[in-house]
């Protein structure tokens with residue numbers, strides 16, 4: 001499961017700081033990244049325990065940035081703009097995004113995801 005691999009890489013990133021006290025780690029999660037947040041959190045907890053890392057985690061969703069291939073307009077997209085059913089469909093079949101999302105300027109369903117995939121450590125603070 002890739003949630004575990006992602007969680008492991010976050011923990012390894014944090015360990016590089018050689019923490020002496022408890023850390024507060026902020027993780028950014030791209031809106032279009034397919035991650036089961038519950039499993040991801042569980043993975044973070046388990047790997048932290050394994051590596052004896054004391055940390056609290058805060059996960060925030062980052063809106064996707066899309067660019068129209070027809071008129072080059074860029075816009076931000078968050079799943080909140082879709083109905084639950086549409087969001088669900090996209091979660092399982094990402095290609096379906098093009099069925100539900102269109103350029104706000106010209107309506108074209110032909111777009112590129114500029115940002116919004118991926119998981120990264122945004123901030124590590126000492127608590």
Ligand SMILES: [Zn+2]
Pocket residue numbers: 068069070071072073103104105106107108
């Ligand atoms: Zn367009």
